[in-house]
Amino acid sequence: MGGRDGHWGQVGNQLVGVLFAWGFALLGTIVILKITDLITGFRVSEEDEVQGLDVTQHGEEAYYLES
Numbered sequence: 001m002g003g004r005d006g007h008w009g010q011v012g013n014q015l016v017g018v019l020f021a022w023g024f025a026l027l028g029t030i031v032i033l034k035i036t037d038l039i040t041g042f043r044v045s046e047e048d049e050v051q052g053l054d055v056t057q058h059g060e061e062a063y064y065l066e067s
Contacts, residue, residue, distance in 0.1 A: 044056065
């Protein structure tokens with residue numbers, strides 16, 4: 001049942017349900033991201049970025065290039 005059958009109230013109910021689900025998912029994602037940021041952090045230091053994440057995070061180099 002829906003708008004095609006003349007039950008526009010049901011379409012409104014479904015729209016409210018969709019918006020609620022989006023809001024719930026967004027809020028849950030923000031909470032999880034904040035908790036993760038507090039525990040581990042999202043960004044590495046600028047020094048680690050300059051040196052390269054393979055070296056600083058994993059202790060290995062993808063390519064050995066002599067300059």
